[in-house]
Amino acid sequence: xxxxTQSPEALRLQEGESSSLNCSYTVSGLxxxxxxxxxxxxxPEFLFTLYSAGEEKEKERLKATLTKKESFLHITAPKxxxxxxxxxxxxxxxxxxGNLIFGKGTKLSVKP
Amino acid sequence: DTEVTQTPxxxxxxxxxxxxxxxxxxxxxxAMYWYKQxxxxxxxxxxxxxxxxxxxxxxxxxxxxxxxxNSSLLNLHLHALQPEDSALYLCASSQALSxxxxxxxxxxxxxxxxxx
Numbered sequence: 001x002x003x004x005t006q007s008p009e010a011l012r013l014q015e016g017e018s019s020s021l022n023c024s025y026t027v028s029g030l031x032x033x034x035x036x037x038x039x040x041x042x043x044p045e046f047l048f049t050l051y052s053a054g055e056e057k058e059k060e061r062l063k064a065t066l067t068k069k070e071s072f073l074h075i076t077a078p079k080x081x082x083x084x085x086x087x088x089x090x091x092x093x094x095x096x097x098g099n100l101i102f103g104k105g106t107k108l109s110v111k112p
Numbered sequence: 113d114t115e116v117t118q119t120p121x122x123x124x125x126x127x128x129x130x131x132x133x134x135x136x137x138x139x140x141x142x143a144m145y146w147y148k149q150x151x152x153x154x155x156x157x158x159x160x161x162x163x164x165x166x167x168x169x170x171x172x173x174x175x176x177x178x179x180x181x182n183s184s185l186l187n188l189h190l191h192a193l194q195p196e197d198s199a200l201y202l203c204a205s206s207q208a209l210s211x212x213x214x215x216x217x218x219x220x221x222x223x224x225x226x227x228x
Binding site: 031036043044049089104105 | 116118153154155157168200202204213214215216217218219220221222224
C-alpha cells in the first residue's frame with residue numbers, strides 16, 4: 001500500500017537554528033514527490049517537485065532532497081515567518097489517477 | 113501565473129440551504145480537483161475532473177455535486193449539508209496526467225464553510 005510518513009509531527013526552533021524535516025514514502029512507482037507549505041486557514045502553497053533520486057531543489061532558506069525512500073526539507077537559518085505546516089505528498093504511477101497521497105504534515109514554529 | 117482563485121472565502125449556511133463554491137484557474141491546466149480539509153489533517157480528495165469530465169468521485173455523499181462548466185472553472189454545489197461537513201474546501205489544478213509530467217497541483221486559498 002502506498003504510504004507517506006512525515007516526522008517530526010511538530011518542531012520548535014529558535015531563529016537561526018537550522019534543521020530538517022523528513023518525509024518517508026512507500027510507493028509502487030514514484031511519479032513525483034511534492035512539498036507544500038500551509039499557513040493556518042489557507043490553501044497549501046506549492047514549494048517543490050522532486051522525482052528522481054539524488055535530485056535537489058532550493059528556494060531561499062529551503063532545500064529539498066530526494067532518495068529512493070525519503071525526502072528531506074532542510075531549513076537553513078530559519079526566520080519566524082517560516083513558521084507553518086509543511087506537507088509532503090507523492091503521486092504514484094498507476095493506481096487511482098489524480099490521487100496525491102499526503103503525509104500528516106510537520107508543524108514548524110520558529111521563535112525569535 | 114500560478115494562481116487559483118476561490119469564492120467565497122467564508123460561507124455560513126443552514127442545513128436546508130443551497131449554496132455553491134466557485135474555483136477558477138488560468139494556467140491552462142486540464143485537471144481540476146476538490147478537496148476537503150479538517151483542522152490539523154491533510155487535504156482529503158473529493159473529486160477529480162480531467163478535460164472537463166468527472167474522472168474520480170471518492171465516494172462523496174450526493175449532497176455535494178461538482179460541475180465543470182469549462183476548462184477554467186469548477187463549481188461545487190452544496191445542498192442539505194450536515195454540521196460535520198464544516199471544513200476548509202480547497203480547489204486545485206494541474207496539468208493533465210496524460211501529459212506525462214509529475215502533475216504538481218496548485219491550490220487555491222480555500223473556502224471556510226460552516227454548517228449550522
